[in-house]
Every structure is written in C-alpha cells, then in structure tokens.
Amino acid sequence: MPSAAVVIIGNEILTGKFADENGPFLIQRLRQLGCTLRRLVVVDDRLDDIAEEVARCAALADWVVTTGGVGPTHDDLTFAGVAQAFQLPLVENDEVLALLREYGIPLDAANRRMAALPAGARLVRRPPSVFPVTLVRNVFVLPGVPKLVRSKFELIAPYFEGAPVYVGRVAASCPESAFAEELTSLAARFPEVSIGSYPRSGPAEPAVLLTLESRDPSALAEATAAVEALLGPDRLDPRHRG
Amino acid sequence: MPSAAVVIIGNEILTGKFADENGPFLIQRLRQLGCTLRRLVVVDDRLDDIAEEVARCAALADWVVTTGGVGPTHDDLTFAGVAQAFQLPLVENDEVLALLREYGIPLDAANRRMAALPAGARLVRRPPSVFPVTLVRNVFVLPGVPKLVRSKFELIAPYFEGAPVYVGRVAASCPESAFAEELTSLAARFPEVSIGSYPRSGPAEPAVLLTLESRDPSALAEATAAVEALLGPDRLDPRHRG
Numbered sequence: 001m002p003s004a005a006v007v008i009i010g011n012e013i014l015t016g017k018f019a020d021e022n023g024p025f026l027i028q029r030l031r032q033l034g035c036t037l038r039r040l041v042v043v044d045d046r047l048d049d050i051a052e053e054v055a056r057c058a059a060l061a062d063w064v065v066t067t068g069g070v071g072p073t074h075d076d077l078t079f080a081g082v083a084q085a086f087q088l089p090l091v092e093n094d095e096v097l098a099l100l101r102e103y104g105i106p107l108d109a110a111n112r113r114m115a116a117l118p119a120g121a122r123l124v125r126r127p128p129s130v131f132p133v134t135l136v137r138n139v140f141v142l143p144g145v146p147k148l149v150r151s152k153f154e155l156i157a158p159y160f161e162g163a164p165v166y167v168g169r170v171a172a173s174c175p176e177s178a179f180a181e182e183l184t185s186l187a188a189r190f191p192e193v194s195i196g197s198y199p200r201s202g203p204a205e206p207a208v209l210l211t212l213e214s215r216d217p218s219a220l221a222e223a224t225a226a227v228e229a230l231l232g233p234d235r236l237d238p239r240h241r242g
Numbered sequence: 243m244p245s246a247a248v249v250i251i252g253n254e255i256l257t258g259k260f261a262d263e264n265g266p267f268l269i270q271r272l273r274q275l276g277c278t279l280r281r282l283v284v285v286d287d288r289l290d291d292i293a294e295e296v297a298r299c300a301a302l303a304d305w306v307v308t309t310g311g312v313g314p315t316h317d318d319l320t321f322a323g324v325a326q327a328f329q330l331p332l333v334e335n336d337e338v339l340a341l342l343r344e345y346g347i348p349l350d351a352a353n354r355r356m357a358a359l360p361a362g363a364r365l366v367r368r369p370p371s372v373f374p375v376t377l378v379r380n381v382f383v384l385p386g387v388p389k390l391v392r393s394k395f396e397l398i399a400p401y402f403e404g405a406p407v408y409v410g411r412v413a414a415s416c417p418e419s420a421f422a423e424e425l426t427s428l429a430a431r432f433p434e435v436s437i438g439s440y441p442r443s444g445p446a447e448p449a450v451l452l453t454l455e456s457r458d459p460s461a462l463a464e465a466t467a468a469v470e471a472l473l474g475p476d477r478l479d480p481r482h483r484g
Binding site: 073146 | 255259266273279280283291315355385387418436437440441
C-alpha cells in the first residue's frame, strides 16, 4: 500500500491571504486512490523550512507531493529547497530548456531559473498532457495554482494507487466517556481495523460518530457489528447507521 | 511579535472523513491578532508523530496550539504526545479532578484518563468561561470539535496579540516571467516588506496577484508604489487595485 506526505509551500496560506484548496483536494484524491496520507504540512517560503520538511517527509512516506513555490519570482524556492533536502546541486535541465524553446518562451534569467532543477530530476509525462511533472527522488513537485494542481496530479495518480479502504460508521447517542473503556478493549481485538471516535456538536449530528476503517471488508463488518453490540440499541443513534 | 505553530492531530482529517475547520479558523484568527504563523501540520494519531511535531513546533515558535486527540477514547493521544515531547510524566491533575467532581462527572478510569496531564501543566482560565485550556510549557492543548476550538481559543487569544500587519495588493495583467527579475531586485530593496507573487487562473482574477505585507505602514506604501511603477500602467490590471 503506498503512503504519501504532502508539503504545501505557501506563506500566502499561513497568512490567510488565500484559503488552501490543494490540501483538501489531495486528501480526497489520495483517499480515493487507496493511498495512506501520513502527514500534511503547510510551511513558510523559507529555504530551510522547505528543505527540512521535504527531507522528513521523503524519509517517512513512499511518495511526497509538494505544491507551490515553483516559478520565476524571488518567493519561488521549492526546487532550491528540494535540492537542499537531498544535498543535490541545482542544474539546468535540458528537457525543460527544450520545452521552453519549443513553446517560444524567452530564455531570460527568470525563465532559466525555472529550468534549474535538482540534479537527477526526472520529468514525468503522460499523453495527451504536454507539460510534465518534475520528480526528484520520491518527491513530486507541483505548482501552487489549484487548477494546475488538479490537472497535473492526474498525470501522477497511478503512483498512488493502493487497495481500497472500506469504511463503516456507527452513531452513538451518549457521550464518549460512557463507552470509552469498552471501546479501547474492542479496538485492541481488531488490530487490522482503525477505529475513530469523534464527539460532534452540530444540531443534526449524533453525540459521537464512530468510524471504522479497514482494507479487509470481513474484519470491518465484524468490528462494526461488535461496536454496535457494545453500544446496544439504547445508545445507538438510529439516524446514522451503516 | 509573537509567533505560533499549529498542530492538528487527526487521522480523521488525513483520511478525508472530516474537512479540517480548525486550521482555517486559527489561520484567520492568528492573523487578525497580529501573530506570525510559522507552520501548520496535520499529523496522524500516532504517539511518536505527535511528540516529534510538538517538540519541533515548541522549539520553533513562541506558542504552539494543538487541536484534537483530547478525550477518553483509545485514539486520544495528545496529552501523552505532549508529555513525550518534553519528556514529562503524565500525572493526575488535582484541578481537573476537582472540576470533574464539581460537575458530577463520574471518576471512572476513562474520565480519570482525561485528568492525567503532563507534569507541570497549567490550567488557563478567564471568566466567565468555566472550562479552562491546558497549557504545557508553551503548548496550548485544544479539543478537536470546531465549536469548542472557537470558544476556547478566545480564552487564550491575548497570548497571541502582536502589532497589526498592513497589506497592499497590486494586480498584474501579464505573466510573472515578464517582471520576475525586476521584482527580485525590488524585494531586496525592501527587507521589511514581504512581497508575494501569485499566478491566478480564475475567470474574474488578474493574471498575477502581488501582495505586500509589513508592520511598517510607510515602508508598505513606498514598496507598493514601487511595484506599481515597476509594472507601469500597461501591465497593471485596473480591476484590482489597492
């Protein structure tokens, strides 16, 4: 099962100038693909912050996705950060230079800066898309513009495919403390099922929503039945089953 | 100027079961208060992941805010993680026990678990709110339920107050590469102004939105005028000024 980590590079997110759309998109899309997301980090546009977080995520997960900080301006530091993370030099990439020439983009200093990639970077292409995604070791570097993130991610989606995760939900009408101890014992009996317990506060919500997740559908069904039995008919919220 | 880091503890966010509401709220609220947010991390409900990230953030920023993972169930590991981050033992807190007694909450094992806080934890109270916020060293531990995060954060908001940040915006009708080099030189001339350049793709948006930020309003005005002069009337997008 592939695992992933996401690094959102963006002072503009941390300062609230733009709401982050890329994190929520990647969370949903990775989930659909059956990929386990281990962490998601929003870092400032500082070289050391980017480099340290990319190195951490690259060691933790099979694949890392970065968004933002790719472009010709002074605040675009992602390639330099990824290079520093792996202690690689930045070198002009011939494939990128050829693409810029092909599309008639002038090879001035600002655009050449976009062609300077960490040594050993690969360009991942998938027809019919023309523009590639840059891969450095296990780090895919995506831009920050949400529309481009959505289209470019589909080029690399196959890397993140894993077995589907099955989900069960049980709603309780009592507070967590009424079943916490029994639930802890039950969770220990189903190590292949991840059980979460979430107090809710909305007017149309149950007191607690329990979620069960597993790649093994029969273990999931057994654990879900056990949680329902643990609560019993009096503490199950009938509005939220299954 | 206070700085902050936010740690969202929640497998339910990383797996897309719930959209994170606490991160966006804290980003906006910290900004309003004049606090610099250095990083925001969503981690899994794993003891080591929580402990390592809390330790990292506590060393990086003046104040850390955690959300989630506080409660009586097996997936509530935040206090254990914060304790591990600072190598502190978990000890039953007399003030919390007294509060549980006062509100008639039964002192069973699950609820006693909620009273086990890292040694030296302080309870921050502010009338008329009854329930306190737990502070361990420089880490404020908030629950995960968004409604509670909003109300509890107001108890501790004064810790995050700093001088206001002033923002200027300039919209360009040309691509970034047309001004990237000049902008880099300009940014170097205004070290006290943070300048961001963001390509946009929406139908009602400019080609590039430039933002300028500073705690010094006269430096901001000077830098904003310099960016407008750099672009010149032909490359300024008149729909988005000021």
